[in-house]
Amino acid sequence: DIQMTQSPSTLSASVGDRVTITCRASQSITRWLAWYQQKPGKAPKLLIHKTSSLQSGVPSRFSGSGSGTEFTLTISSLQPDDSAAYYCQHYDSYPYTFGQGTKLEIK
Amino acid sequence: EVQLVETGGNLIQPGGSLRLSCAASGFTVSTSYMSWVRQAPGKGLEWVSAIYSGGSTYYTDSVKGRFTISRDNSKNTLYLQMNSLRADDTAVYYCTGGGGLGPFDPWGQGTLVTVSS
Secondary structure (H helix, E strand, C coil), rough: CEEEEEECCCEEEEECCEEEEEEECCCCCCEEEEEEEECCCCEEEEEECCCCCECCCCCEEEEEECCCCCCEEEEEECCCHCCCEEEEEEECCCCCCCCCCCCEECC | CCCEECCCCEECCCCCEEEEEEEEEEECCCHHCEEEEEECCCCCCEEEEEEEECCCEEECHHHCCEEEEECCCCCEEEEEEECCHHHHHCEEEEEECCCCCCEEEEECCCEEEEEEE
């Protein structure tokens, strides 16, 4: 199975900050990577697919990059509504696996 | 508007069975890849099972032989039959579109399954 490792596990930042979350795969997944945002008590929401394609309706301050085994999610200017958990997930081959999550808090 | 609504979650004793349902609207289950993803309390996300439009099914190792994914095209509904339930199956179960060579989208609101004596 492909293991996905996110860092950091928790992150505290201020409104307006640029924030980066990293996701590493245990083997190459080319660009078959998605990012999700999950708020407490809610279902996850797809933000980005195929590494860098922004899902419809997602603010442009979110962006993704990477290839192979290393990927990043960047929020260019943090907003209060961005307080949530973020998960990466590969869809290269079954079983599709998720990173352990990054909890983002607003200072 | 696309909507997935899960039902069937409950408190069940170890060894018991439960069937989850996911009713879709604005979305055609029969022509879509569909999946179940679960989240144990306070934990991360875990893909459980997928069914392709052609009917092929896939499972994570920990549920193989115990869980069965299926769909009823006439009712536009996805199911997850869960047998021989264990305490570590306790989780919120989400129905999602996708999971077949693509990301998971859309998502239902989830239904809680608690396995405990």
